[in-house]
Amino acid sequence: DIALAGVSMRPIPLGPIMERLSLTQENYGSVRRFFIQTLDDRVLSPDIQEKMVRENTPEKVYKIKGSDHCPFFSKPQSLHKLLVEITQLP
Numbered sequence: 560d561i562a563l564a565g566v567s568m569r570p571i572p573l574g575p576i577m578e579r580l581s582l583t584q585e586n587y588g589s590v591r592r593f594f595i596q597t598l599d600d601r602v603l604s605p606d607i608q609e610k611m612v613r614e615n616t617p618e619k620v621y622k623i624k625g626s627d628h629c630p631f632f633s634k635p636q637s638l639h640k641l642l643v644e645i646t647q648l649p
Contacts (some may be wrong), residue, residue, distance in 0.1 A: 602628040
């Protein structure tokens with residue numbers, strides 16, 4: 560819904576997106592990583608998402624069928640279920 564998106568979305572600074580990050584195994588490598596693939600994403604195709612997974616292997620990959628680039632709008636219940644599942648992993 561366009562009206563909901565209009566009041567829900569917030570601007571983000573471009574600096575963190577545009578700047579090159581320096582990541583270390585000690586810090587970044589110590590954080591558990593999961594990937595939620597959005598299968599109907601027209602911004603990041605499934606092929607690009609799979610490349611992202613290959614280049615930065617997560618602990619587990621989840622997939623949301625019927626989700627576009629913004630699963631919090633297109634499939635909020637599915638996203639919520641996955642996020643809860645991830646938080647409950649040992």
